[in-house]
Amino acid sequence: MKNGLKLGIALGSGSARGWSHIGVLRGLQKHGIEPDIVAGTSIGALVGACYAAGKLDELESWVSSLGWRDVVGLLDVKLGGGLIEGRKVFQFFEQHMAGLAFEQLQKPFAAVATDLETGREIWLQHGHLAEAVRASLSIPGLFRPYRAQSGRILVDGGLVNPVPVTLCRAMGADLVIAVNLNSEIVGKHLRNSRKLSNEFLAEEARARENAAPDGGQNGSSNGHQNGESDFFRRLAQLFVDDSTDPGSDKNLPMPGMMEVIASSINIMQDRVTRSRMAGDPADLMLTPRLSHLGLMEFYRASEAIASGEQTVEYAMPALSTLLGLDE
16 A cells, blocks of 8 residues: 555455455455455455455355355255254365465455353464364354364354454554445345245255155155155245244244344344444445345355445545545
8 A cells, every 4th residue: 555554454244245245355456456454254254364365266266156056055954953064164165275374375364253151252363274264154053163272162253343343453454444244134134034945945846746656666766855855844944934823924924043043143243343333443334235135145146246346336436535546
């Protein structure tokens, strides 16, 4: 930057909305703006780590190729406990970042996690990059917590610092651009759940149609199809609970367990973000409009990336003034 000032970027939490961080970084690059310091929380930690490692192209190529079936395959859902094991989600990251340490990155980078026992905000800046990202992404109730080598049990950093402006400043940033994905999200998750649930129910119907109607002569195939049908039915109920209730109105379905967790986290992160920003505001806030994206709609990456790029274009007059690009 001009005048020797260091520019930091704080990439916030936001589950599937987080792919818009890729678009924001692309939009900045298009105008010759390269942040000197990167901090990320949750999905922001994953995108930020790839950016700091010079792996943004690989990440964008991968996420843009995801379909919703790919996302279901990545999640390895543990329906019995309602948890996502999380191993497959991180396969791409571990393949491209295997053995890579913070000290080897092209830019200073740090991730935020939360100590589950003490509630303390933990800044991850040393050691293996993949482990730090894994810890920062551990959304409570969805992904299993991460046990660090120190013995601490770490979960999603969005619980305590959804948009890590303070971390950026602590790392030496003179100016901070924040990307807040938690704007206007409260209540929106419940409106998205029915669509995803219906997709899973449609898959259940297809599996039942494909079940071999031969009275057991093709038992292994029939059993597999029935098992797949049951899997999609139970998966749908994680998003919308259509359990029989004599007093319920079917036009107003109850949210499933995953949507209750996601919406609760949204409410909390919205309130925490407002509080943190009031105490330490960013020099410029970017807010991609993606409240219509559901928690697990990672397959809508192209839409999210485009929104991130568009947000940068809208903000260019303010960015130019902040960074002195017009001088």
